[in-house]
Amino acid sequence: MSKLKTWISAFRLRTLPLALSTVMMGGFIAYDVSGYSLNVVILSIITTLLLQILSNLANDYGDGTRGTDNENRLGPERAVQSGIISPGSMKTAIIIFSLLSLFSGLALIRTSLHENFLTGLVFLLFGISAITAAIKYTVGRSAYGYSGLGDLFVFIFFGIIAVCGTYYLATLQINFLVLLPASTMGLLSTGVLNLNNMRDMDNDKLSGKHTIAMKLGYSKARKYHYLLITVSMALLPVYSLLTSQSLFSYFYIIIYPLFINDLVKISNVKNKRNLDPYLKKLAISTLLLTMLFGAGLIIF
Numbered sequence: 001m002s003k004l005k006t007w008i009s010a011f012r013l014r015t016l017p018l019a020l021s022t023v024m025m026g027g028f029i030a031y032d033v034s035g036y037s038l039n040v041v042i043l044s045i046i047t048t049l050l051l052q053i054l055s056n057l058a059n060d061y062g063d064g065t066r067g068t069d070n071e072n073r074l075g076p077e078r079a080v081q082s083g084i085i086s087p088g089s090m091k092t093a094i095i096i097f098s099l100l101s102l103f104s105g106l107a108l109i110r111t112s113l114h115e116n117f118l119t120g121l122v123f124l125l126f127g128i129s130a131i132t133a134a135i136k137y138t139v140g141r142s143a144y145g146y147s148g149l150g151d152l153f154v155f156i157f158f159g160i161i162a163v164c165g166t167y168y169l170a171t172l173q174i175n176f177l178v179l180l181p182a183s184t185m186g187l188l189s190t191g192v193l194n195l196n197n198m199r200d201m202d203n204d205k206l207s208g209k210h211t212i213a214m215k216l217g218y219s220k221a222r223k224y225h226y227l228l229i230t231v232s233m234a235l236l237p238v239y240s241l242l243t244s245q246s247l248f249s250y251f252y253i254i255i256y257p258l259f260i261n262d263l264v265k266i267s268n269v270k271n272k273r274n275l276d277p278y279l280k281k282l283a284i285s286t287l288l289l290t291m292l293f294g295a296g297l298i299i300f
Contacts, residue, residue, distance in 0.1 A: 003084055010079035010090070012056040018192055018283040019052035020045060021290040022158050022185045026166025028294035029178055033171040040170045043108040047127075048162060050104055054097040055134035061090040062138025062145075068207040074199050074273040094139075098131050105130075112169040126165065130157055146209045150197075151190045159186015180239035181293070187232035188286045192279055194225050195266075199275040222266065229259055229282075236293065248300030252292035258285045 027041035063069040064080025065087050079085040105127035113120045133153050137145040144153060163182035168174065197204065197213035198221050204214045213221035233256055240249045262281055269275055 006079050006082060006084040007093075009076070010057055010060050010085065010093075011053050014280045014283060015052055015056060015192075016049055017287040018189055019048050019158065019162075021283075021287045022162035022189065023048045023166050024287075024290045024294065025181050025185050026163040026178070027170060028290070028297055029163075029175075029181060030167045030170040031294075031298060033173060035171060037112065037170050040108065040112045041166060043104065043111055044166045044169065047101060047104040047108050050097060050101040051130055051134050054094065054101055054131065055137060057090060057094050057097060058135040059138050059145075060085075061087060061094060062140075062143060063209075064090070066138070066207065068138075068204065068209050070203065070207070072203045072206065074203070075196070075276060094135065098135070101131050101134075102127065108169065112172070123165070123169070126161060130161070133157055145211070148210050148212050148215055150193055151212050154193050155183075155186035155190050158189040159183060177239060177242055180235045180242075184232045184235045184239075185286070185290075187228045187235075188282065188289075191225055191228040191232070192282050192286075194221065194228060195275055195279050195282065198222065198225070199272050199279075202272070218272070225266065226263055229263055233259060236289075246296075246300060249296045251296035251300065252289050255285065255289050255292055258288070 023041065023044045027044070030036050030041070060069075060078045060080050064078055069078045069081035073081075080087055080090050106124070109120045109123050109127070113123070133144075136143055137150060137153070144150065160179065160182045163185050164178050167178050194213055197211040198218065200209075201211065201214040201218065201221065204211055212224065216224055236252065237250060243249075258281075262278055262285070266275065266278055269278075
């Protein structure tokens with residue numbers, strides 16, 4: 001039972017609402033388009049959740065084998081770090097979830113694009129890139145998470161590609177305005193990563209993990225976090241202004257006080273360990289934002 005709990009912990013279930021939010025955002029925007037495919041959105045959700053779990057497992061393996069996850073780390077104890085899950089077993093799990101992500105992605109491409117070979121090939125390359133990015137964040141000599149590129153990759157894959165990709169596959173249409181809500185989701189996802197890196201920045205520095213937060217220092221990393229969240233909050237109303245005729249499409253703004261309240265509280269956090277609860281809060285707030293955004297489009 002202890003091993004089962006450790007595996008479930010390694011999946012990091014609290015990160016899944018954030019991954020779910022990004023695909024739901026693309027699906028909600030696609031809802032009003034003629035020919036919208038619910039099956040494609042469902043497959044997009046499954047693929048994204050598998051990729052998120054893959055990323056979490058790879059992060060556990062990478063930081064665990066590098067020694068970055070150690071007794072000095074302020075976050076929850078990880079599976080490989082604890083010794084309950086061996087590096088070999090974690091590596092096997094990474095392979096399994098890589099294959100599951102690939103098969104789910106192929107089903108998604110097949111369901112959406114049918115016989116459109118060239119477009120399907122492009123999305124297959126996106127999918128392979130997403131799997132590679134999920135693994136290479138902390139695994140291997142060229143792990144980009146150790147050179148400060150994690151924020152950029154999260155913004156691209158869990159913002160731009162997740163939202164715009166879902167929208168396109170569900171509608172087979174291109175709409176550049178979708179980049180606005182896609183950027184919102186990318187910035188919020190980056191905000192969660194930044195909180196994680198702010199919490200662990202002291203240990204990361206000792207371990208040679210050069211995240212953006214570690215490079216900036218605590219004070220500037222906190223200002224960077226404020227920028228990520230406030231810009232994300234500004235972009236979504238711009239999208240609504242450009243695309244909607246109804247005030248109900250701004251329904252999601254009622255959730256904004258949650259974001260602002262957490263920003264105020266984070267500004268008063270001195271002990272970095274106390275940043276940990278705000279990761280889950282930001283992920284849940286992002287999911288609520290997405291659901292209210294969708295409600296404004298569908299119900300009203």
